[in-house]
Amino acid sequence: MAGGDRGSSDPAAAAAEAELRRGFETLAVARSDTSTGVYEVRLNRPAQRNALSPAAFAEIPRAMSLLDRLPTARAVVLSAAGPHFCAGIELGGPGNPLTAASSKGSDPVAAAEGLRRAILEMQDALTAIERCRKPVIAAVHGACVGGGVDVVAACDIRCCSRDATFVLKEVDMAIVADLGGLQRLPRIVGYGNAADLALTGRRITAMEAKEMGLVSRVFDSKKELDAGVAKIAKEIAEKSAWAVMGTKAVLLRSRDVTVEQGLEHVATWNAAMLRSNDLKEAIRAFLEKRKPVFSKL
Numbered sequence: 001m002a003g004g005d006r007g008s009s010d011p012a013a014a015a016a017e018a019e020l021r022r023g024f025e026t027l028a029v030a031r032s033d034t035s036t037g038v039y040e041v042r043l044n045r046p047a048q049r050n051a052l053s054p055a056a057f058a059e060i061p062r063a064m065s066l067l068d069r070l071p072t073a074r075a076v077v078l079s080a081a082g083p084h085f086c087a088g089i090e091l092g093g094p095g096n097p098l099t100a101a102s103s104k105g106s107d108p109v110a111a112a113e114g115l116r117r118a119i120l121e122m123q124d125a126l127t128a129i130e131r132c133r134k135p136v137i138a139a140v141h142g143a144c145v146g147g148g149v150d151v152v153a154a155c156d157i158r159c160c161s162r163d164a165t166f167v168l169k170e171v172d173m174a175i176v177a178d179l180g181g182l183q184r185l186p187r188i189v190g191y192g193n194a195a196d197l198a199l200t201g202r203r204i205t206a207m208e209a210k211e212m213g214l215v216s217r218v219f220d221s222k223k224e225l226d227a228g229v230a231k232i233a234k235e236i237a238e239k240s241a242w243a244v245m246g247t248k249a250v251l252l253r254s255r256d257v258t259v260e261q262g263l264e265h266v267a268t269w270n271a272a273m274l275r276s277n278d279l280k281e282a283i284r285a286f287l288e289k290r291k292p293v294f295s296k297l
């Protein structure tokens with residue numbers, strides 16, 4: 001069994017488990033199956049089409065950080081409740097930091113600084129998906145709008161059902177998208193496709209998203225999406241956690257630096273990781289023609 005439990009003997013793990021039990025207002029976070037290390041983070045405001053409220057911006061990094069620390073978590077599925085994945089940023093909700101910051105006092109510099117801080121905090125909330133060392137797999141169904149696309153772009157693997165649509169709506173809301181889409185999407189779908197989506201604000205189908213590489217797999221229905229993504233997550237969760245976390249870390253670093261710097265980074269990484277018990281076990285298992293049993297975190 002991958003991702004076995006160590007109970008609460010490890011204080012960091014016990015703290016993460018206690019935090020998980022505290023629960024969330026905008027998310028449902030739970031272990032999908034106790035026999036695997038797969039956890040599901042579900043956007044859980046279906047009546048509001050999972051619009052990203054200030055509470056969601058506070059809870060997404062909280063959930064990602066605790067799954068990062070939780071030893072039993074080996075892979076994360078990010079899905080959504082209700083008919084759509086996400087309606088983007090919550091428009092007009094109470095406590096919206098952008099609205100509050102923009103109307104702060106009469107000093108325009110203070111207002112601008114407040115807005116800048118609010119935007120940076122919201123960006124950071126989505127970057128927390130990348131900061132979680134465990135791979136995060138997006139399972140998108142229905143509409144994925146604006147900030148929802150930014151969420152998905154921060155995930156490691158993106159899958160959707162055939163009914164999914166994606167739209168970068170910001171340009172039609174008279175703003176420049178600022179939650180990571182303009183930075184991450186060109187690296188996922190190429191500059192031309194990202195510019196096409198961001199400048200036209202056109203809605204694309206699941207099949208077009210697949211063609212441009214925004215998603216890597218399309219499933220025929222939501223049911224098949226859930227089952228398919230659960231299978232992918234389970235397979236990842238059964239691999240060596242050190243190898244999986246290292247691969248995510250090296251991929252992300254390599255995305256942002258030169259090839260030379262990326263090679264240097266992975267050499268340093270593997271100088272430590274090639275001494276792992278998991279590698280010895282993988283070689284032994286190959287020679288003994290059996291499935292490897294990798295270490296717990």
Ligand SMILES: CC/C=C\C=C\CC(=O)SCCNC(=O)CCNC(=O)[C@H](O)C(C)(C)COP(=O)(O)OP(=O)(O)OC[C@H]1O[C@@H](n2cnc3c(N)ncnc32)[C@H](O)[C@@H]1OP(=O)(O)O
Nearest residue numbers: 047048049051087088089090091098143145146147169170
């Ligand atoms: C100051 C910040 C500036 C800009 C930030 C931009 C980043 C972005 O995210 S841009 C995108 C912003 N979002 C939208 O433009 C709204 C998108 N919503 C939709 O297109 C549709 O709601 C839908 C997702 C396609 C779903 O359609 P449908 O199933 O027909 O549901 P609705 O009846 O439209 O909605 C149900 C319910 O949810 C409320 N809602 C939907 N989206 C939002 C939202 N983004 N913010 C707040 N509330 C939202 C909608 O008002 C309905 O509420 P009721 O009370 O039931 O009327």
